[in-house]
Amino acid sequence: MATEAPATAAVAAELPLDDPRALAAVSLIWREAHLLDARRYEDWDGLWAEGGEYVVPIDRDATDFASCLNLVYDDDRMRRMRIERLTGGFSISAAAAARTVRSVSRFVVTGREDDAIEIRSAQILVGYKREETFVLAADVTHRIVFGADGPRISRKIVRLVNSEDTVTASGFLL
Amino acid sequence: MTTTPETANPSTTAADRVGGDRVAGTLYTDPALFEQEMDRIFHRTWVWVAHESEIARAGDFKTAWVGRRPVIVSRDRRGGINVLLNRCRHRGASVCETPKGNGAGFTCPYHAWSYSLDGTLRGIPYPEGYEDVVEKKDLPLQRLKVGTYAGMIFASFAEEIEPLEDFLGGARMWIDRFMKQGAGYPIKVQGEHKFRFRGNWKIQLENTTDWYHFPIVHRSWMSSVDAETASMLSIMTDETAVTHALGNGHSVSVSVAEHADLDVDDGTEKLQDRFSHIVEELSKDLPPEKVRRIVRSLHGAGFNLNLFPNVAMSMAFFRVLRPLSVDETEVRHVALGLEGGPDIVNRERLRIHEHFQGPFGFGSPDDAEAWNRVQRGVAGGADMPILVNRGLGREKPNDLGQPTSHATDETGMREAYAMWKRMMTDGN
Ligand code: FES
Ligand SMILES: [Fe+2]
Numbered sequence: 001m002a003t004e005a006p007a008t009a010a011v012a013a014e015l016p017l018d019d020p021r022a023l024a025a026v027s028l029i030w031r032e033a034h035l036l037d038a039r040r041y042e043d044w045d046g047l048w049a050e051g052g053e054y055v056v057p058i059d060r061d062a063t064d065f066a067s068c069l070n071l072v073y074d075d076d077r078m079r080r081m082r083i084e085r086l087t088g089g090f091s092i093s094a095a096a097a098a099r100t101v102r103s104v105s106r107f108v109v110t111g112r113e114d115d116a117i118e119i120r121s122a123q124i125l126v127g128y129k130r131e132e133t134f135v136l137a138a139d140v141t142h143r144i145v146f147g148a149d150g151p152r153i154s155r156k157i158v159r160l161v162n163s164e165d166t167v168t169a170s171g172f173l174l
Numbered sequence: 175m176t177t178t179p180e181t182a183n184p185s186t187t188a189a190d191r192v193g194g195d196r197v198a199g200t201l202y203t204d205p206a207l208f209e210q211e212m213d214r215i216f217h218r219t220w221v222w223v224a225h226e227s228e229i230a231r232a233g234d235f236k237t238a239w240v241g242r243r244p245v246i247v248s249r250d251r252r253g254g255i256n257v258l259l260n261r262c263r264h265r266g267a268s269v270c271e272t273p274k275g276n277g278a279g280f281t282c283p284y285h286a287w288s289y290s291l292d293g294t295l296r297g298i299p300y301p302e303g304y305e306d307v308v309e310k311k312d313l314p315l316q317r318l319k320v321g322t323y324a325g326m327i328f329a330s331f332a333e334e335i336e337p338l339e340d341f342l343g344g345a346r347m348w349i350d351r352f353m354k355q356g357a358g359y360p361i362k363v364q365g366e367h368k369f370r371f372r373g374n375w376k377i378q379l380e381n382t383t384d385w386y387h388f389p390i391v392h393r394s395w396m397s398s399v400d401a402e403t404a405s406m407l408s409i410m411t412d413e414t415a416v417t418h419a420l421g422n423g424h425s426v427s428v429s430v431a432e433h434a435d436l437d438v439d440d441g442t443e444k445l446q447d448r449f450s451h452i453v454e455e456l457s458k459d460l461p462p463e464k465v466r467r468i469v470r471s472l473h474g475a476g477f478n479l480n481l482f483p484n485v486a487m488s489m490a491f492f493r494v495l496r497p498l499s500v501d502e503t504e505v506r507h508v509a510l511g512l513e514g515g516p517d518i519v520n521r522e523r524l525r526i527h528e529h530f531q532g533p534f535g536f537g538s539p540d541d542a543e544a545w546n547r548v549q550r551g552v553a554g555g556a557d558m559p560i561l562v563n564r565g566l567g568r569e570k571p572n573d574l575g576q577p578t579s580h581a582t583d584e585t586g587m588r589e590a591y592a593m594w595k596r597m598m599t600d601g602n
Contacts, residue, residue, distance in 0.1 A: 056534060058365060066521055067517070067520075067521060068364075068365060069364060069365030069366070069509050069528065071534045072528070081398045081536075082536075084397075084398065085395075090393040090394040091394035091536075092391065092540050092544065093539035093540045093542065094539075130546075130550075165368065166369050168369050168370050170539075171543075174534075
């Protein structure tokens with residue numbers, strides 16, 4: 001599956017509207033955005049395939065995530081602990097989490113396999129917390145697998161435009 | 175102490191604002207005082223700028239900050255370390271906006287004056303207009319004074335400054351101990367998390383040797399790690415968890431006494447189950463003592479060392495603070511690894527760092543929330559004192575004469591504020 005940087009890979013690719021899998025993937029990604037903004041993290045967990053990988057790298061060009069420092073690098077266990085943290089009531093930052101509204105668009109399919117597609121998109125998130133409104137922009141790559149129980153996320157990589165600069169925590173997920 | 179009005183002239187009242195066990199809330203909110211801190215503290219003392227591993231080879235450089243002034247830290251061809259003001263001598267443009275890299279020198283983008291790695295002005299294009307006007311040797315990039323200790327690089331704008339070793343003083347033993355987490359390998363920087371919080375820099379300065387907040391603010395992190403890790407940090411009831419004031423504003427707070435000196439191992443400590451895959455992997459190539467030594471160091475040193483004014487060496491990372499304005503501060507959490515050490519160990523260290531640190535970690539966001547709440551709350555009663563008196567009654571000198579109390583006591587903060595007061599008022 002393609003691993004080039006988002007900008008170069010996107011040029012030749014498009015969203016094939018005649019491919020029902022592409023539409024199913026887009027609708028899954030939109031549903032994911034909806035659940036994350038609503039902070040319905042338990043439901044969000046249900047969108048993932050077993051063994052899913054969730055990464056927010058610092059280095060936008062990184063591909064070997066295990067060998068470098070990331071903002072988020074979660075396997076199933078870490079992702080579930082993260083959900084527990086955000087919903088368990090023990091975290092003061094989660095209790096005071098920013099409100100978010102995100103929009104995901106500019107979809108292109110960048111890879112196709114028998115049972116999976118890779119789809120890239122732009123995510124613009126507007127957050128609000130304590131008199132401050134802020135914007136986070138990211139290139140997002142989803143790998144969506146199609147199994148017996150429908151499409152599931154098997155990998156999600158969120159490349160923030162400012163990942164190498166200061167990123168300020170506000171108790172939500174990308 | 176008496177309270178001081180928020181608008182008071184800081185130069186005459188800095189002393190009044192800091193008592194032995196309480197400080198004025200205006201210390202976090204007064205913009206005039208902040209400006210004075212930049213001059214009297216950040217531009218006058220030793221400020222941490224880099225670790226040697228970040229500029230390991232000739233030509234390596236990184237940008238950094240001393241107070242609010244941008245600097246470049248570079249390694250020249252002879253292996254020397256230079257800290258240069260990032261400001262062209264011609265008309266003031268910054269000569270380097272690449273956070274880190276390797277090169278032969280720095281060329282200003284505006285009129286292409288070029289400087290070598292040690293700041294010497296090497297070239298001026300079309301020099302005819304400068305005949306008898308400018309001597310290149312008179313216009314190097316401004317060089318700061320540089321001091322290094324155990325791989326830590328510090329810089330100062332003050333020409334007349336005490337030697338770095340003297341400034342570090344009682345902290346040196348702890349810096350040496352901190353580096354033992356390399357288990358025989360040199361320490362290297364493996365990356366960093368950067369975030370900002372809305373709050374004064376001293377709120378962060380206080381935090382590193384504040385174990386009192388740990389079980390409260392970090393409940394969510396504690397519930398996410400295994401019981402062994404959490405019990406390692408059962409600070410509140412642990413009598414071996416102590417804090418020492420080390421002089422010159424520095425302090426250390428020991429959380430896991432068995433790991434205060436990682437070379438000392440009485441053999442009774444059971445290695446954590448969470449690391450059994452690492453033990454297994456390392457045992458293929460290394461003898462059992464070496465494996466044990468490395469695995470015992472995975473969480474870093476068993477203490478937090480706070481170096482006044484801007485760097486802390488905490489467990490397995492450096493925490494670097496950068497004051498941005500009276501109510502905004504940048505924090506970097508620098509992840510450490512073993513230079514030339516086993517990959518599996520360095521990767522595990524990255525995962526441990528990601529778990530707690532950074533804007534999406536399980537610890538830092540809760541700290542940042544608490545610090546922001548201090549800034550917001552204190553503004554509501556800026557004339558009320560901040561209390562740093564916890565443990566006053568049980569503070570006693572240790573055998574080195576350093577004021578010592580429980581790790582959850584505020585001895586470290588009292589030490590930092592005593593230094594703050596000295597630097598803000600001496601020579602007045
Ligand atoms: S400002 Fe740097 S060369 Fe002119
Ligand atoms: Fe903390």
